[in-house]
Amino acid sequence: MTSVPRSRYRTVIVGAGIVGLYTAYHLARAGAGPTLVVDRGFLSGGASGRNGGGVRQQWETRATIRLARESVDAYRRFGREFGFNPWFRQGGYLFLAENAAELERLRTVHDLVRSEGLPSEVLSREEVALRVEGIAPGAAVGGTFLASDGTLYPFPVVWGVYEAVRSLGVDVVFGVDALGLEVRDGTVVGVRTTADTVATECVVNAAGGWSGDFSRRCGLEVPNVATRHEIFATEALKPFLDPMVVRPSDGLYFSQTVRGELVGGVLVPHPTGTSTGMPSSARFLTVMSRALVGLIPRLAPVRVLRAWSGFYDDTPDGFAVIGEDPRVRGFVHANGFGGHGFMLAPAATRRVAQAVLREATDLDPTLFSPARFLVKAAPSVAERLQLG
Amino acid sequence: MGTSPPRRFLYRGRSTEARTGETLLAAVSHGGLPLLERSLRYHRPRAPFCGIGQCTGCLVRVNGDPTVRSCRYLPSEGDRVDSPRGWPSVRRDLFGLLDLLFPQGIDAFRSLRRPMFATPLYQRVVRRLSGYGPPPPGVPPPEPSGPLLRKAEVVVVGGGASGEAVSHWLQAHGAHPLRIDRALGPTNGVGPDVLTGTSVTFLTPPRPNQEYPFALLGFDSAGGGVCVSARSVILATGGYDASLLFGNNDRPGVMTADLALAFSPEQERSWFHRAIVVGGGDRANEVLERLGSRVAAVVAPGEIRPDVVRIASELDIPLYPRSLVLRARGRSRVRGLDLKGRGGGPRFSLAGDAVVLAHRRLPNVPLFRLAGARTVWHPATAAHYPEVDPSGRTSVPGLYAVGPVAGPGAVTPAAVGEAVTVGAGERPVVGPSPIAHEVPAPGELEGYYRELLREPRRGRWIACRCEDILLREVEAASRAGYRGGELVKRYSALGTGLCQGRYCLPDVVLVLSVLEGRPPPEVGTVTARPPVFPTTLRALSSLDTVTAEEAA
Numbered sequence: 030m031t032s033v034p035r036s037r038y039r040t041v042i043v044g045a046g047i048v049g050l051y052t053a054y055h056l057a058r059a060g061a062g063p064t065l066v067v068d069r070g071f072l073s074g075g076a077s078g079r080n081g082g083g084v085r086q087q088w089e090t091r092a093t094i095r096l097a098r099e100s101v102d103a104y105r106r107f108g109r110e111f112g113f114n115p116w117f118r119q120g121g122y123l124f125l126a127e128n129a130a131e132l133e134r135l136r137t138v139h140d141l142v143r144s145e146g147l148p149s150e151v152l153s154r155e156e157v158a159l160r161v162e163g164i165a166p167g168a169a170v171g172g173t174f175l176a177s178d179g180t181l182y183p184f185p186v187v188w189g190v191y192e193a194v195r196s197l198g199v200d201v202v203f204g205v206d207a208l209g210l211e212v213r214d215g216t217v218v219g220v221r222t223t224a225d226t227v228a229t230e231c232v233v234n235a236a237g238g239w240s241g242d243f244s245r246r247c248g249l250e251v252p253n254v255a256t257r258h259e260i261f262a263t264e265a266l267k268p269f270l271d272p273m274v275v276r277p278s279d280g281l282y283f284s285q286t287v288r289g290e291l292v293g294g295v296l297v298p299h300p301t302g303t304s305t306g307m308p309s310s311a312r313f314l315t316v317m318s319r320a321l322v323g324l325i326p327r328l329a330p331v332r333v334l335r336a337w338s339g340f341y342d343d344t345p346d347g348f349a350v351i352g353e354d355p356r357v358r359g360f361v362h363a364n365g366f367g368g369h370g371f372m373l374a375p376a377a378t379r380r381v382a383q384a385v386l387r388e389a390t391d392l393d394p395t396l397f398s399p400a401r402f403l404v405k406a407a408p409s410v411a412e413r414l415q416l417g
Numbered sequence: 418m419g420t421s422p423p424r425r426f427l428y429r430g431r432s433t434e435a436r437t438g439e440t441l442l443a444a445v446s447h448g449g450l451p452l453l454e455r456s457l458r459y460h461r462p463r464a465p466f467c468g469i470g471q472c473t474g475c476l477v478r479v480n481g482d483p484t485v486r487s488c489r490y491l492p493s494e495g496d497r498v499d500s501p502r503g504w505p506s507v508r509r510d511l512f513g514l515l516d517l518l519f520p521q522g523i524d525a526f527r528s529l530r531r532p533m534f535a536t537p538l539y540q541r542v543v544r545r546l547s548g549y550g551p552p553p554p555g556v557p558p559p560e561p562s563g564p565l566l567r568k569a570e571v572v573v574v575g576g577g578a579s580g581e582a583v584s585h586w587l588q589a590h591g592a593h594p595l596r597i598d599r600a601l602g603p604t605n606g607v608g609p610d611v612l613t614g615t616s617v618t619f620l621t622p623p624r625p626n627q628e629y630p631f632a633l634l635g636f637d638s639a640g641g642g643v644c645v646s647a648r649s650v651i652l653a654t655g656g657y658d659a660s661l662l663f664g665n666n667d668r669p670g671v672m673t674a675d676l677a678l679a680f681s682p683e684q685e686r687s688w689f690h691r692a693i694v695v696g697g698g699d700r701a702n703e704v705l706e707r708l709g710s711r712v713a714a715v716v717a718p719g720e721i722r723p724d725v726v727r728i729a730s731e732l733d734i735p736l737y738p739r740s741l742v743l744r745a746r747g748r749s750r751v752r753g754l755d756l757k758g759r760g761g762g763p764r765f766s767l768a769g770d771a772v773v774l775a776h777r778r779l780p781n782v783p784l785f786r787l788a789g790a791r792t793v794w795h796p797a798t799a800a801h802y803p804e805v806d807p808s809g810r811t812s813v814p815g816l817y818a819v820g821p822v823a824g825p826g827a828v829t830p831a832a833v834g835e836a837v838t839v840g841a842g843e844r845p846v847v848g849p850s851p852i853a854h855e856v857p858a859p860g861e862l863e864g865y866y867r868e869l870l871r872e873p874r875r876g877r878w879i880a881c882r883c884e885d886i887l888l889r890e891v892e893a894a895s896r897a898g899y900r901g902g903e904l905v906k907r908y909s910a911l912g913t914g915l916c917q918g919r920y921c922l923p924d925v926v927l928v929l930s931v932l933e934g935r936p937p938p939e940v941g942t943v944t945a946r947p948p949v950f951p952t953t954l955r956a957l958s959s960l961d962t963v964t965a966e967e968a969a
Binding site: 185308312333 | 482483484525527528529531533537540544545547548550551552553554618619620621622634640897899901903904907915944946947948951954957958960961962
């Protein structure tokens with residue numbers, strides 16, 4: 030039976046994915062006192078070990094663009110800072126438009142991205158064809174491109190942050206599920222787990238796809254929904270594709286890793302909720318293959334090796350939930366990243382750590398706040414560039 | 418058949434012939450075991466290893482397609498065949514220097530990080546060196562086809578002896594099973610009810626309440642697909658010969674019994690003359706019976722069974738039971754084997770031009786896993802088998818196992834045939850079948866590895882042939898605190914190549930069990946993922962599964 034090394038911690042983080050571990054890293058660096066990270070599964074067993082490794086800065090809101098830009102800088106420095114090579118390759122992100130209306134929408138994103146000082150480009154049909162070798166004629170009328178976006182290998186990032194927090198004295202325990210909060214006078218005093226009850230003044234919910242489950246176990250209504258997405262990898266080929274390619278119309282995205290495999294996915298609706306598990310479906314394989322071969326016919330003879338699936342932790346407006354829950358003092362959210370936890374983690378978790386330490390943050394006070402779901406008003410802003 | 422003219426194709430620029438039904442591998446092996454490949458990381462020479470279309474030892478480029486398995490490919494007239502890797506040639510490859518320059522292996526996750534400004538350059542070089550070949554040249558997009566949908570009362574997957582036997586039993590009793598086999602070419606009785614060269618996966622998990630609970634997708638090597646809905650599915654997927662960990666265990670000439678038995682000494686080509694057979698049970702017996710005249714010695718990790726001893730002494734073949742296999746000798750081809758008696762016995766060497774691995778046969782279980790059938794760990798072979806009753810029923814109603822995959826001798830074709838025709842799912846599963854393996858004894862292989870890991874090492878110990886992952890990388894992951902099969906796989910990239918872990922994980926799980934000090938089933942296996950075998954995008958995109966699913 031796994032046990033927790035101590036009975037009292039300053040902070041307990043639920044979830045040892047990239048968000049939980051990076052939060053622990055910022056806390057440890059700030060000297061925030063003893064920190065415990067608990068995880069119900071194994072390291073990299075959740076979305077942090079299952080994503081496609083895309084890191085982009087093209088978003089529909091300034092707040093997200095700024096977090097993403099800061100994260101890109103962090104990933105560029107990652108190898109030096111953490112001792113693991115994330116193979117962060119800045120081959121760019123190319124959004125494809127199938128028609129003029131879509132190109133218009135992408136152009137709006139492009140204008141916003143440029144106004145934030147990032148050199149995004151609008152590509153013509155011909156320029157798209159130069160960057161996506163073998164694209165079917167007529168498959169895209171144009172697109173937008175940002176060269177400093179890129180892809181990385183999620184695993185070394187997870188190992189790097191994990192080993193860093195452990196050397197900084199953070200306890201990380203696997204195979205332990207968090208069952209609920211101990212609350213006194215509206216303030217967190219502990220967390221119940223399958224191992225022990227641990228005394229603490231602050232609990233961070235960084236459980237990714239399981240964060241909605243955990244909040245609800247704590248008796249708090251939250252709108253987070255675990256949505257299953259699938260992804261596949263092909264055999265390794267010599268390099269022929271530099272950017273990550275995304276087609277928003279059907280959610281197709283794919284890139285070629287440093288090792289040469291094509292890795293990508295497409296939107297195939299699945300039942301939601303963590304209870305459905307993470308199976309892979311042959312139907313996804315066929316839908317994905319149709320989409321990919323339709324876009325780049327010459328890839329037809331390439332072989333698919335395997336497919337796997339993982340959870341997006343979705344919120345209604347597409348923004349993450351970062352900050353203290355207004356209903357329970359000491360319960361901090363770091364979830365709802367909707368499949369973009371990896372992209373935003375280095376920057377977003379700095380704000381999570383600030384929330385834990387009750388320091389001032391530069392985060393938009395409304396967009397990411399857990400309080401936004403408690404008022405009955407339709408959200409005015411939303412982040413809709415979800416896939417890829 | 419049989420009278421059609423041989424097909425001529427270009428092999429490394431030379432005109433070569435293939436007789437009807439002859440695979441590309443057979444056609445290019447007339448001068449002996451061919452050297453076709455260089456390994457992915459260290460460019461080590463590789464020759465065919467498995468012979469059943471799973472490993473990466475016989476990959477060739479055919480008309481620009483860089484990863485064609487020559488043991489599974491029937492050449493067409495005018496094909497252009499060469500080896501995509503190795504410069505200037507696969508025989509003399511300058512990149513083979515990587516093997517000498519990095520005797521400790523390359524740590525892809527920690528190296529090439531500094532200086533920061535150089536990382537784009539490193540990435541370019543590594544990208545260039547990676548991958549099997551450029552993407553295949555332009556081909557016409559596949560015809561958008563509707564679902565090729567078939568209905569079958571019974572589907573039998575696997576055309577080996579047990580699949581054949583159960584099909585015959587069913588036919589003799591008035592049923593018309595649809596038979597699907599991954600092997601190429603005609604098995605007995607090609608007809609509308611036989612699909613050859615076709616690998617299958619499940620479209621959806623079985624839906625027990627429906628009249629036809631199973632939806633199978635079949636993909637043939639030509640890029641076609643078929644969707645089959647079935648009332649019952651009998652999986653006769655059989656087994657394969659496992660790999661073994663020792664120094665230079667990837668040397669050309671080290672092969673599984675599956676490949677060795679595909680070789681017939683009567684034919685003029687000679688893959689080997691003096692083989693060292695590893696194993697002391699059923700499979701070793703089979704190798705001796707078929708290829709005895711070309712066997713130099715029999716060595717076994719454990720005991721050698723009396724019937725093997727008998728046939729070996731008739732043929733005057735020396736026996737070395739309870740031996741640790743330490744290292745294959747030879748540079749571009751096996752010349753011998755270094756061994757040591759177990760329990761502190763002496764070191765010795767044997768000469769031979771091949772090492773035939775016949776010590777352990779593993780069941781092909783991924784389809785059972787994908788269907789959601791329960792499996793049970795069997796310590797005798799250190800492998801998971803589907804949980805079955807004496808009639809071959811699995812925990813999924815309507816899904817049956819027959820033949821070696823259910824445990825040899827435990828489930829007879831007649832028992833399965835009767836259960837299927839009487840009606841599925843009426844009796845509950847009664848528990849795991851008694852599996853009649855005699856060697857090795859339970860825990861024997863773990864004990865073998867416990868002893869072997871204490872020995873000083875020479876040569877490269879390849880844990881994963883496809884991705885060139887070394888045993889020391891697995892041990893390093895374990896030392897760094899990464900525990901369990903799933904985690905070590907992610908940490909070391911082991912098992913992510915073309916064979917999808919079939920040849921590395923079974924042994925690595927045993928090594929991890931020794932390193933972690935817990936039984937192998939607790940170390941865990943890795944989840945089965947579709948497709949079961951590498952499948953082309955063309956084949957996968959040939960089916961409109963959304964419509965197929967509605968129709969089913």
